[in-house]
Amino acid sequence: MKKFKKVSSSIVVVLIISIIAAGMVWSVSATRKVDATANDNIKIYYDGNLKAFTETDGSKISPVIIGGRTYLPLRAVADLVGLGVEWVSDTQSIKLTSNNSGIPYKDNTPVQTQPSASTAPSTTAPVSSTPAPVNSSKSAGTLEDPIKLGETFSWSATEKYINTTASADYTCTVKKVEPITYEEVTKLGFKVTSDKDKIEYAMITLDMSVSNAKITSGDAYLHLPFMRYVSGSKTPSGASIIGGTDYGFEGSLKKAAENVNKDSQGFLKKIKAGEVHNYKYEGKVILPLAKGQENYLWLTKDSSLEYSVRHAFFKLK
The missing domain is CATH 2.60.40 (Immunoglobulin-like)
Structure with a gap:
């Protein structure tokens, strides 16, 4: 069974996706107002690498704090880890798919390394004799x-x-x-x-x-x-x-x-x-x-x- 990579222990993915049409009418009983604060200082790491989330126009997506929890758009996180996202308007449902068994989901198991050998001080691959301008x-x-x-x-x-x-x-x-x-x-x-x-x-x-x-x-x-x-x-x-x-x-x-x-x-x-x-x-x-x-x-x-x-x-x- 595949395990999904945790983006961060403090990140809770909220169902905010860009494919939901603006102006969608929701049932009154299913919605409520919340106090939220965007925090541009929060950094998100994936596989040890700092990631930046942006909208399709290139503008920055900032994590949002609601009730002490950190939220990110579902679409941004799904794209990062290779999940398919589909919005079904008739049933107001979000479907997540793992796309294909070939996508390399990773768990937290460390990559195997040689236990006793020291790392060589330099690694150099062959360099082309005709470098590009x-x-x-x-x-x-x-x-x-x-x-x-x-x-x-x-x-x-x-x-x-x-x-x-x-x-x-x-x-x-x-x-x-x-x-x-x-x-x-x-x-x-x-x-x-x-x-x-x-x-x-x-x-x-x-x-x-x-x-x-x-x-x-x-x-x-x-x-x-x-x-x-x-x-x-x-x-x-x-x-x-x-x-x-x-x-x-x-x-x-x-x-x-x-x-x-x-x-x-x-x-x-x-x-x-x-x-x-x-x-x-x-x-x-x-x-x-x-x-x-x-x-x-x-x-x-x-x-x-x-x-x-x-x-x-x-x-x-």
């Missing part, structure tokens, strides 16, 4: 100046990671953009949107490198503090589609990050305070796109920054 403009990566397809974007980030601080230098290149059909996405084990007139999908190949990676205290599985996540796609006007599937299939970006950080016996390596690591990997992301429009890949580059500047955008054509 680098965009070093100060405005590079913004909606006004997105990174061109095939160009490499570099930046540095220092972020809180659980009970430590992680810092590294990063580079990212969108190497390939391939169309992928609804049927192909379904075969990989993922549910697709039913709005085929507005949404299409692409398989994006990213080349990532991490250098000077270090933490200030404790230890952690090497790939986790430095994993960069695809938030979704945006159009030049700023319209956004939240979600990019970078896990759960062979060749995915997250799987590639794990594979390059395994030792010769197949155990995941750990990084300890005082060590410096370097590594490189290439992986794929299934990305929803606004049909008939120009789209940019939307990557979270540094979660410690203000929301308006924490992302980088990459052209897909």
Whole structure:
């Protein structure tokens, strides 16, 4: 029996979903007013990584406090952990589905590691002899100046990671953009949107490198503090589609990050305070796109920054 990942022990998912139409008339006996307070300071971690929830227009979703409990929109949490959400207006019901047995739900069991072997101080993957051109403009990566397809974007980030601080230098290149059909996405084990007139999908190949990676205290599985996540796609006007599937299939970006950080016996390596690591990997992301429009890949580059500047955008054509 599958176990659903706890996003946080303090998070209670409330039935507030974006697919409920505005102005829906509810039974008087089933509704009541509550006092609620939005708290922008609450941080949500998933698999040890700080997550940012946003509306389709890119605006921030803040956790809400009601009666001492913390609530998040059901749609945002369901998208994060790979659940299907359906609103049935006739019966005023919300249906959650696990989509497909191929989706990798995780429990709290620690990943197996080699008990006695120490972590090597450096891990370096082969580097291409023909590096992509680098965009070093100060405005590079913004909606006004997105990174061109095939160009490499570099930046540095220092972020809180659980009970430590992680810092590294990063580079990212969108190497390939391939169309992928609804049927192909379904075969990989993922549910697709039913709005085929507005949404299409692409398989994006990213080349990532991490250098000077270090933490200030404790230890952690090497790939986790430095994993960069695809938030979704945006159009030049700023319209956004939240979600990019970078896990759960062979060749995915997250799987590639794990594979390059395994030792010769197949155990995941750990990084300890005082060590410096370097590594490189290439992986794929299934990305929803606004049909008939120009789209940019939307990557979270540094979660410690203000929301308006924490992302980088990459052209897909």
